[in-house]
Amino acid sequence: MHIQTAAVQTLRDHEHGAVVPPLHLASTFELDPETADGPYAYQRGSNPTRAQLERVLAVLDGAEHGFAFATGMAATAAAFSILEVGDEVILSAGVYGGTYRLVDKYFAARGLTPRFVEDLGTLTDDDLTERTRIVFVETPANPTLRITDLRRIVELAHRHGALVIVDNTFMTGVLQRPLELGADVVVQSATKFLSGHSDILAGTITTNDADLAARFALAQKALGGVLPPFDSYRLIQTIKTLPLRLERQQANAVAIAEHLREHPAIAAVHVPGSFSEEEARIHDSQATGPGAVLSFELAPELDRVAFLRALKYPAYAVSLGGVESLICHPATMTHEAMTPEAQAEAGISQELLRLSVGIEDVADLIEDLDQALAAAR
Structure with missing residues (x-):
């Protein structure tokens, strides 16, 4: 299925025959009294409309798992939530200013070490250590439009047991598919091209790694920076014209x-x-x-x-x-x-x-x- 078809046809309301899926605004859902079970319980953990959007996000990126957050920075922060004390993150010196602020203001107090590199293309095996947990890449970079070789970075990082996270906001899955090039995680500010109308704040994470997906789902529930149902519904519609x-x-x-x-x-x-x-x-x-x-x-x-x-x-x-x-x-x-x-x-x-x-x-x-x-x- 081509990406334009996927953007339009991924979701249908097969129960009622509606060509547009319904909007579910409920904050809480009735559960089985005996088991306290049900497909949905509380909106922060999951919501049918957000789940529909997350399915679309995964399809667009060629991923198994998709997650929607309240902002692009909430998505990036959730991606970094997998870090532990002592971990190091390598980033381009030309990284987006919001990501720079997050790393600069919050990493040190949490025992995390950022390392900014003028050109990620110059990284070698000597630059990665046993503490290097993530190589964070923007390609093209914002705002210099510098390019990083994703295949090379993935091979280098994986050789040292590090993950590669790619901010794909400028390209989206329409123009660039980092997961197919071996990246572990893709983050995007859906406020930008995915929304396309300057009226929604949203962020996304996609991955094919089931263990990472479980941790991002936990980040949604524990940290709470999820995308509300109404914005999820509207983002589903705007993606159709992406x-x-x-x-x-x-x-x-x-x-x-x-x-x-x-x-x-x-x-x-x-x-x-x-x-x-x-x-x-x-x-x-x-x-x-x-x-x-x-x-x-x-x-x-x-x-x-x-x-x-x-x-x-x-x-x-x-x-x-x-x-x-x-x-x-x-x-x-x-x-x-x-x-x-x-x-x-x-x-x-x-x-x-x-x-x-x-x-x-x-x-x-x-x-x-x-x-x-x-x-x-």
Whole structure:
């Protein structure tokens, strides 16, 4: 079954013949008085609507198990909940700012050690120790769009008994399927492309490992950061258009990137594979497209604030993946939790802007960018 078909056809209400599955809002469920048993007991532990969504999430990622959380960071925190005192996590220096904040502010007090690496592609056997429990990967990275070779990282990590967790928010299962490349766990901020309309907060975990799945189910029940039924219901509906939306967004992003590369007011354009021919080759081998997020740097003589104020269509706002285009300044917005030194190591300059491209007509977006660049001179 192709992914567009899976997005639409995974769920049916076969009991009543409805083409849309029902929404179950109940917080609690009646149980058998003799056994206290039943398929559902309390919404935090499980809920029919969330269970339906989790089935869709698993199918989209080619996984056996799916889990829905209240936010992307709740999903990432649940993924890290498998760590024990003394464990080490290796991450890219260019990791998402929210993940950096979680690791920077909470790991030390819990006896956990993060190790940030400028380029995960340079990792060797000497870099992993018996304490290394997880290698956490974003590819493409946010917001530099740097690429990591997932097959190589998986082989390296597994050789040392470490797990590989991939944040696949930028690609989704439509464009990249890390579990099929050997990764152990995939996390996503479903707030972004999976939702696609900037009106739901959600996070996901998928895995094929039954033992890890049991621990993530426990994290849902014990930590409580689950996705409510109504948001689960709405996410089921928005996922049905995910492949179509992403196809249009990606086509727009490719056209915009090509246009900006030729513009004299742009100093640099960053897309997956633009850092080097090797990264381009790797990305082409593990993903089916560049996605719909790019970043760029203005020429030094341009006024960044004037440029942003002159834009008519992309809103100056955090987040990404919505049907509307959004632009942000990572150094002061999405990655403000990083120190200036950490930002420099991650390749996040004060000139860098991140553009999430929507489904608007690309000619209107390009015309808007051009007039704003002219206004910034």
